[in-house]
Amino acid sequence: MSKNLPKLTIINRLNVLRAERRLTQEQLAKDIGVTRATIVAIEGGGYNPSLELAFRIARYFNSDINSIFSVEEESR
Amino acid sequence: MKRVDSSLVKVFVCSLPVVLLCGLFSYLYNTGMVDRTTDVAQFCNAFAGFVYAAWMTLCIVFSIRLMVSGPFRDQLLSRVTFVQERDEREVMLTGKATKTTFLTTLAILLFLFCLSCFQVSVYRVPPEKALDGKTGVVSLGLNFKLLESTKQVGADADEFRNQDIFTYSGLPVSSTAIILGLLFWQVCSYNATMRRLTRRF
Numbered sequence: 001m002s003k004n005l006p007k008l009t010i011i012n013r014l015n016v017l018r019a020e021r022r023l024t025q026e027q028l029a030k031d032i033g034v035t036r037a038t039i040v041a042i043e044g045g046g047y048n049p050s051l052e053l054a055f056r057i058a059r060y061f062n063s064d065i066n067s068i069f070s071v072e073e074e075s076r
Numbered sequence: 077m078k079r080v081d082s083s084l085v086k087v088f089v090c091s092l093p094v095v096l097l098c099g100l101f102s103y104l105y106n107t108g109m110v111d112r113t114t115d116v117a118q119f120c121n122a123f124a125g126f127v128y129a130a131w132m133t134l135c136i137v138f139s140i141r142l143m144v145s146g147p148f149r150d151q152l153l154s155r156v157t158f159v160q161e162r163d164e165r166e167v168m169l170t171g172k173a174t175k176t177t178f179l180t181t182l183a184i185l186l187f188l189f190c191l192s193c194f195q196v197s198v199y200r201v202p203p204e205k206a207l208d209g210k211t212g213v214v215s216l217g218l219n220f221k222l223l224e225s226t227k228q229v230g231a232d233a234d235e236f237r238n239q240d241i242f243t244y245s246g247l248p249v250s251s252t253a254i255i256l257g258l259l260f261w262q263v264c265s266y267n268a269t270m271r272r273l274t275r276r277f
Contacts (some may be wrong), residue, residue, distance in 0.1 A: 035161040037274070039163060046277045050164050 006076040014068065015043045017061050032056050081141060088138055095131050098124035157263050158270075169277060173269040179274050180265055181258065188254065194216050196241040197220045212241075221247060 018028055025039040034053065041047035049057065060063040102124050104110045110117050119137035142149050153159075161167045203211060247254070 030189050037168065038163050038165040041277050047168075053164060 009045075009072045009074050010048045010069055011045065011072055012042060012069050014039070014057065017063075017068065018043075021061075028060075032060055077145070078147075081145065082136055084134070086154060088134060091127075091131055094127060096118065098127045126200065155246060158267055169270060169273045172273055173266050175264060176269045177265045181262060184258070184261065188247065193220055193246075194244070195219050195246065196242070196244040197240070200239040200241065 018025070025036050025043075027041045029036045032053070033056075038047065038049075042049055054065055054069055058068055061068065080110065101110070101120055105112065105117065105121050105124075112118070112121075116127060154161075161170055195215075197213075197215040199213055199215070200211050201213055205211075244245075249257075
């Protein structure tokens with residue numbers, strides 16, 4: 001990977017959306033076909049989902065992918 | 077072929093206790109703890125021989141099937157080595173753990189290759205054979221053989237030696253033990269890396 005490129009951090013509002021709909025991590029995981037550990041990892045920012053999973057999450061919450069996931073440029 | 081593979085697994089697993097029992101009997105028979113003169117003992121010994129032959133054949137067929145059949149390998153070895161790929165995150169973690177295991181195994185193999193090739197001897201020669209009055213000799217060598225042979229390399233130097241101080245000529249471990257060690261290493265390294273990665277991601 002190039003060292004000159006700025007580091008992009010992907011942040012998400014998954015825990016907010018989940019809380020709004022009063023969903024448990026287990027329920028959400030089951031509904032979108034992943035394990036609970038994956039939901040924990042996405043919410044904690046430790047794992048960035050694939051495009052397919054990101055779209056699946058967006059479709060599940062009936063919203064736009066940009067309203068759930070956004071990118072921040074890390075200052076160096 | 078799927079049915080054959082599943083039958084192979086069942087027969088292999090079910091035959092293990094029988095093979096272990098036969099092994100125990102053979103040990104008792106060979107050490108003389110069982111009366112060898114009785115008909116029953118002789119029959120059991122012959123039966124154990126038959127079981128070994130069948131089991132060895134089964135082992136060879138089993139390992140060849142594992143080598144040539146991708147789905148069978150995935151299905152069986154994944155279960156044995158506790159590989160879990162329930163979603164994309166676990167697939168990614170499996171990839172990272174596999175890479176770590178592959179590279180560390182490669183490093184270990186390189187290290188073992190060096191150890192098996194290098195030969196070091198430190199010895200003293202009689203004063204009449206001394207070079208420039210020096211009787212201590214350090215002999216270094218590389219030994220690579222494609223096929224195993226019983227002849228010792230460097231045996232011609234032995235006639236000059238008077239007193240060995242230190243001699244190292246390859247790994248003192250059998251190839252079977254190394255293979256077994258590598259098998260254990262692969263499974264343990266993969267699982268340890270997977271556990272570490274799961275905590276991080």
